[in-house]
Amino acid sequence: MLQENYRKVAATVQPGVRLVAVSKYKTVEEIKAVYDAGQRVFGENKAQEMRAKHEQLPADVEWHFIGHLQRNKIKYIVDYVSLVHSIDSLDLLKDVNAAASAKGRVVPCLLQFHIAEEETKFGLDLAEAEALLRSAEYKAMRNVRVDGVMGMATFTADKEQVRGEFAALRQIFRTLRERYFAGEDHFKEISMGMSDDYEIAMQEGSTLVRIGSSIFGARDYSLKLY
Numbered sequence: 001m002l003q004e005n006y007r008k009v010a011a012t013v014q015p016g017v018r019l020v021a022v023s024k025y026k027t028v029e030e031i032k033a034v035y036d037a038g039q040r041v042f043g044e045n046k047a048q049e050m051r052a053k054h055e056q057l058p059a060d061v062e063w064h065f066i067g068h069l070q071r072n073k074i075k076y077i078v079d080y081v082s083l084v085h086s087i088d089s090l091d092l093l094k095d096v097n098a099a100a101s102a103k104g105r106v107v108p109c110l111l112q113f114h115i116a117e118e119e120t121k122f123g124l125d126l127a128e129a130e131a132l133l134r135s136a137e138y139k140a141m142r143n144v145r146v147d148g149v150m151g152m153a154t155f156t157a158d159k160e161q162v163r164g165e166f167a168a169l170r171q172i173f174r175t176l177r178e179r180y181f182a183g184e185d186h187f188k189e190i191s192m193g194m195s196d197d198y199e200i201a202m203q204e205g206s207t208l209v210r211i212g213s214s215i216f217g218a219r220d221y222s223l224k225l226y
Contacts, residue, residue: 002030003037005215010039013209014202020064022194022212024049028056030216035061043085043210047073054080066150066191066210068122074099084109085150085191085210088122090132093144100143108147110191113172115165116154123151126172133180146181148189148207149173153197162197166204173205 006021013019020043023031031042031053040060044050045067054063062082069077069086077084078099087093087109100107111132114123124132132138133146151169153162173190181187191208193201198209 002033002216005217006034006037006039009211009214012199017202017206018208020066020191020208020210021215022066022210023053023216024067024212026216028053031057034215041082043212047076050081051076064208064210069096071095078103078105078107081107083147083189085208086110086112086122087146088112088124090135090137093132093141094137097141097144106143106145108145108186110148110150110189111146111176113149113151113169115151115169117156117161118154126175129172129176130179133176145186147186148191149176150189150191150208152194153192153201155196159197159200163200163204166192166197166201166206170205 010019018041019039020041021034021039022043024045035058041062041064043064043066044053047069050063050065063080064083064085065077065081066085069084069092071092074095078096084096084107093109096107096109111129112123114125149169149172153165156162169192170190177187189207190205191210192206193209195211195214198211201209
């Protein structure tokens with residue numbers, strides 16, 4: 001069933017868009033089933049859970065950290081993470097840079113923006129992001145690379161509201177690319193869209209869609225796997 005779900009979802013993902021299979025609260029066996037169907041990019045939001053799964057799954061899995069990253073948990077992912085979607089402060093980026101420097105890595109990251117109406121979601125606004133990118137501290141960093149932006153739309157049945165929020169993130173991406181990353185090919189990612197709204201996100205320019213429940217089914221948040 002998992003493999004069938006995965007194939008159905010993968011068939012709807014547009015060319016040029018990458019699917020991040022969100023595997024949080026799912027077992028290694030469930031992830032391996034989707035891996036065996038051809039998926040290689042998986043997203044987690046708990047650092048210790050991701051580390052445990054990384055140690056048990058094939059080496060060619062590309063691990064994306066998509067949740068709110070606590071600064072004291074960076075050590076659990078810095079060795080192998082392929083992309084951190086959720087940089088929401090200069091201090092967090094500084095800590096990732098320091099941890100990556102100690103490991104001799106350059107860690108690709110996305111700046112997370114608050115585009116939804118819910119105040120519970122994390123993220124920067126455009127002014128805060130520009131202040132970060134203009135700062136001397138950011139300019140001195142050598143072990144992180146900002147590859148784009150991420151955001152989550154409001155959880156609502158109003159599709160036009162969702163579309164507007166995704167369009168706003170696309171405009172933020174364009175503004176930052178023009179002002180700070182002109183000619184830098186690595187700045188290309190717009191991570192937006194989940195199971196309920198990824199088709200709208202793709203229409204609005206998403207390059208990374210984060211899909212969990214449509215592949216793995218509903219999550220049991222009471223499970224403590226790691």
